[in-house]
Amino acid sequence: MTSAAQFSPATSSFWNDTGKSGITSWVFxxxxxxxxxxxxxxxxxxxxxxxxxxxxxxxELMAPGRTIMGPQTYNxxxxxxxxxxxxxxxxxxFPGAFGNLIMPIQIGARDVAFPRLNLFSWWLYIAGAAxxxxxxxxxxxxxxxxxxxxVPFSERTGTNVSLAVFGVFIVGFSSILxxxxxxxxxxxxxxxxxxxxxxxxxxxxxYATAWVQILATPILGITLVxxxxxxxxxxxxxxxxxxxxxxxxxxxxxxxSHPAVYIMILxxxxxxxxxxxxxxxxxxxxxxxxxxxxxxIAGAGSLVWGHHMFTSGMSDNAVLIFSxxxxxxxxxxxxxxxxxxxxxxxxxxxxxxxxxxxxxxxLLFSIGGLAGLILGAAATDIxxxxxxxVVGHFHxxxxxxxxxxxxxxxxxxxxxFYGRRYHERTAVIAWALLFVGFNITYFSMMVLGMEGMPRRxxxxxxxxxxxxxxxxxGSWIMISGLILMMVNLFRGLFRxxxxxxxxxxxxxxxxSVPTPPPTENFIEEPVVTHGPYDFKGAGIP
Amino acid sequence: xxxxxxxxHIVGYGKLIAVWLGLLFFTGLTVxxxxxxxxxxxxxxxxxxxxVKSGLVITFYMHMRHEGWLLxxxxxxxxxxxxxxxxxxxxxxxxx
Ligand code: HEM
Ligand SMILES: [Cu+2]
Numbered sequence: 001m002t003s004a005a006q007f008s009p010a011t012s013s014f015w016n017d018t019g020k021s022g023i024t025s026w027v028f029x030x031x032x033x034x035x036x037x038x039x040x041x042x043x044x045x046x047x048x049x050x051x052x053x054x055x056x057x058x059x060e061l062m063a064p065g066r067t068i069m070g071p072q073t074y075n076x077x078x079x080x081x082x083x084x085x086x087x088x089x090x091x092x093x094f095p096g097a098f099g100n101l102i103m104p105i106q107i108g109a110r111d112v113a114f115p116r117l118n119l120f121s122w123w124l125y126i127a128g129a130a131x132x133x134x135x136x137x138x139x140x141x142x143x144x145x146x147x148x149x150x151v152p153f154s155e156r157t158g159t160n161v162s163l164a165v166f167g168v169f170i171v172g173f174s175s176i177l178x179x180x181x182x183x184x185x186x187x188x189x190x191x192x193x194x195x196x197x198x199x200x201x202x203x204x205x206x207y208a209t210a211w212v213q214i215l216a217t218p219i220l221g222i223t224l225v226x227x228x229x230x231x232x233x234x235x236x237x238x239x240x241x242x243x244x245x246x247x248x249x250x251x252x253x254x255x256x257s258h259p260a261v262y263i264m265i266l267x268x269x270x271x272x273x274x275x276x277x278x279x280x281x282x283x284x285x286x287x288x289x290x291x292x293x294x295x296x297i298a299g300a301g302s303l304v305w306g307h308h309m310f311t312s313g314m315s316d317n318a319v320l321i322f323s324x325x326x327x328x329x330x331x332x333x334x335x336x337x338x339x340x341x342x343x344x345x346x347x348x349x350x351x352x353x354x355x356x357x358x359x360x361x362x363l364l365f366s367i368g369g370l371a372g373l374i375l376g377a378a379a380t381d382i383x384x385x386x387x388x389x390v391v392g393h394f395h396x397x398x399x400x401x402x403x404x405x406x407x408x409x410x411x412x413x414x415x416x417f418y419g420r421r422y423h424e425r426t427a428v429i430a431w432a433l434l435f436v437g438f439n440i441t442y443f444s445m446m447v448l449g450m451e452g453m454p455r456r457x458x459x460x461x462x463x464x465x466x467x468x469x470x471x472x473x474g475s476w477i478m479i480s481g482l483i484l485m486m487v488n489l490f491r492g493l494f495r496x497x498x499x500x501x502x503x504x505x506x507x508x509x510x511x512s513v514p515t516p517p518p519t520e521n522f523i524e525e526p527v528v529t530h531g532p533y534d535f536k537g538a539g540i541p
Numbered sequence: 542x543x544x545x546x547x548x549x550h551i552v553g554y555g556k557l558i559a560v561w562l563g564l565l566f567f568t569g570l571t572v573x574x575x576x577x578x579x580x581x582x583x584x585x586x587x588x589x590x591x592x593v594k595s596g597l598v599i600t601f602y603m604h605m606r607h608e609g610w611l612l613x614x615x616x617x618x619x620x621x622x623x624x625x626x627x628x629x630x631x632x633x634x635x636x637x
Contacts (some may be wrong), residue, residue, distance in 0.1 A: 247633065307632065315636035317633075
């Protein structure tokens with residue numbers, strides 16, 4: 001940008017812009033970048049707590065019998081691990097942190113459409129999170145139902161399910177409002193020349209995600225209120241002795257929660273679609289198909305929830321239809337994978353940390369996705385339903401997929417906001433530990449599931465002992481990689497080498513503004529003249 | 542385009558109360574339908590009644606009668622989504 005010469009980053013960056021100071025300049029800021037960072041630190045806090053709980057689960061499973069905790073504690077720990085990971089880390093994580101930090105800049109906007117609503121969403125998130133945390137220490141103690149809160153157990157257990165679901169309910173509102181905000185922003189605030197066909201693929205994915213947040217989350221809200229009604233008023237909606245239908249709970253829960261897995265994975269796919277062309281030095285292959293497949297996944301993905309219920313006693317017709325539709329969703333997902341691989345073909349690939357995360361995303365997501373088809377085929381699902389195979393499968397998709405994309409995004413974009421970067425070699429070592437440890441941990445779990453080891457038990461038959469030990473050792477490798485990654489990343493952001501405006505050579509708009517970006521992002525109103533992956537048009541060698 | 546392009550409109554108390562009485566009547570009807578021995582017939586009956594009731598609420602209480610095409614079509618998208626979600630559960634409920 002030409003005006004960068006008379007621009008002094010030290011004074012104009014969003015870090016030192018407000019009249020307010022200290023904590024209030026953050027928790028009452030309406031700047032999308034500050035809110036993005038608020039979300040980032042909040043979700044990472046819960047992520048690290050939940051990782052510790054995951055580590056405890058694996059230690060318990062290291063050997064048969066009681067190792068460090070009894071059955072009740074184990075039930076509570078996997079429930080809280082799941083609830084924190086899903087509702088407080090991965091669902092709010094992408095839209096809240098990177099949707100906020102990146103999307104407005106990528107479309108050439110000064111902020112989101114409703115900045116104050118944006119801040120309110122974060123506050124709702126924090127309020128909901130506080131309620132969930134409170135539920136762990138009050139009433140009958142931490143819920144032990146699993147993150148799915150299935151009836152009839154969730155109606156009868158003496159643990160503090162009521163408060164926990166109320167907290168999740170509040171967090172849901174945060175998600176809906178973020179969705180409304182982002183849809184409006186993308187429709188109304190694109191800069192001049194930013195046609196729909198020039199939107200970065202990350203923006204397309206945030207857009208598709210936002211619609212799912214708006215349309216599906218209210219159903220979760222209702223469902224959770226119904227659990228409360230059951231527990232407090234004894235309405236009998238899900239209780240057959242009172243004319244209710246327990247399967248209806250599962251329908252309602254999964255009508256939201258399957259689309260929710262797309263809230264988790266779609267933005268991750270968007271990140272990957274932005275990283276790969278930059279590090280392969282090639283325009284993305286099949287832009288339109290990738291953008292379209294995000295919408296197709298969001299749409300078709302909303303119609304497959306019944307695949308979680310094949311063994312629940314649902315009608316055979318429903319089993320058939322939901323199984324078929326599940327296979328249909330595999331098509332747009334595969335379209336994306338093929339397009340990423342085609343982008344790599346004959347690219348000049350540079351294997352830096354963001355790219356390593358992107359490439360491992362493709363592999364891990366594909367393994368998880370194919371395992372998903374085994375679960376989506378009604379016949380094979382009967383064999384592996386509710387086993388460790390499922391646990392392996394969804395960690396491959398949400399951790400190996402969405403989680404790795406989140407880490408890739410942290411390496412790719414955070415330096416832009418801090419003006420400093422991590423140490424590259426250390427990042428590669430951390431990535432390698434994470435990747436190797438991940439596969440040891442979860443591949444073993446998939447094999448154990450195939451052999452018949454059920455999920456959600458603190459104990460198991462002696463024949464499962466060797467692989468469980470392997471899996472637990474894998475989790476230690478993985479966690480050491482995670483710790484190294486976080487330390488290196490944040491040490492680098494605060495004390496690392498300084499970076500310029502466009503360290504990776506990206507062609508999207510965030511790389512055309514100063515580092516760190518100024519308060520309203522652009523020194524002068526941008527006019528977009530080229531596509532997001534048109535490196536020549538952006539003048540990048 | 543949407544709501545700001547026309548003068549504010551006020552719905553009189555008489556009409557609001559009439560709609561309310563209508564809603565109460567339909568609530569009573571729902572209770573009555575649920576007591577009839579019609580098998581899956583209840584479900585269709587109750588769904589039909591609730592469509593009429595939400596239609597009343599949306600048209601009069603939510604003022605959708607006075608809104609432009611944009612809000613109406615957005616509402617339609619939301620209703621269609623809901624209809625699909627409810628409809629798909631019937632693949633299960635109807636054939637158990
Ligand atoms: C160090 C990282 C992690 C470890 C060691 C770990 C370990 C585990 C284990 C052993 C279970 C199975 C408990 C059982 O069924 O007996 C589990 C369940 C689960 N994990 Fe993780 N996990 C990790 C990271 C993640 C991440 C990143 C996510 C999501 C973003 C996640 C989401 C879940 C969910 C949703 C469950 C299911 C809980 C339930 O059954 O209700 N985990 N985890
Ligand atoms: Cu699903």
